[in-house]
Amino acid sequence: MARRKKKFPCGHQGYGQVCHKCQQKESDRVRRKRQRQAWEESFRYDPIDLKHLPKNVVIKTRRIISQLRQDSNYRRFKGKRLRHNRSIISIPINRDYRLICRDEGAQVLPETVISHQDYNVCKPGSAK
Ligand SMILES: [Zn+2]
Missing domain, CATH: 3.30.2310.20 (RelE-like)
Known part of the structure; x- marks a missing residue:
């Protein structure tokens, strides 16, 4: 049974329950946010x-x-x-x-x- 690409509500195409492109984008966003917070907090030690x-x-x-x-x-x-x-x-x-x-x-x-x-x-x- 071949898996078929489907179109997600966001407009991307892919397999599975959730859109992996959007999932990746979200995890990148969270990672950048954490990095930014860590950078801002680092000034406390100066x-x-x-x-x-x-x-x-x-x-x-x-x-x-x-x-x-x-x-x-x-x-x-x-x-x-x-x-x-x-x-x-x-x-x-x-x-x-x-x-x-x-x-x-x-x-x-x-x-x-x-x-x-x-x-x-x-x-x-x-x-x-
Ligand atoms: Zn998507």
């Missing part, structure tokens, strides 16, 4: 707010922060002290972003991530 940043910047920043915890030598990330405030260290994340840290003597603490644009403009009193 010492500084990274939510507004592109994903690749977030991942790279987290890596630098965790490596700085183990060894505060910021120079291996091409970090530099600011000329006008020697206790502030600027570490390039990529071409567009900098991780700003404060030198606390024994450790280098992350403070914020700013875009290259903010970094160069930085006019006092101007809107961010």
Whole structure:
């Protein structure tokens, strides 16, 4: 007895009781939703707010922060002290972003991530 394809209410054709195309689509949707939730929850563990940043910047920043915890030598990330405030260290994340840290003597603490644009403009009193 040959199985015959049937047409489901959704418009797809296939075998069985439910449409496998739609089932697949639904499970993909659920999986993506879980991934998105896990990504959103991951920000709770960051010492500084990274939510507004592109994903690749977030991942790279987290890596630098965790490596700085183990060894505060910021120079291996091409970090530099600011000329006008020697206790502030600027570490390039990529071409567009900098991780700003404060030198606390024994450790280098992350403070914020700013875009290259903010970094160069930085006019006092101007809107961010
Ligand atoms: Zn379907």
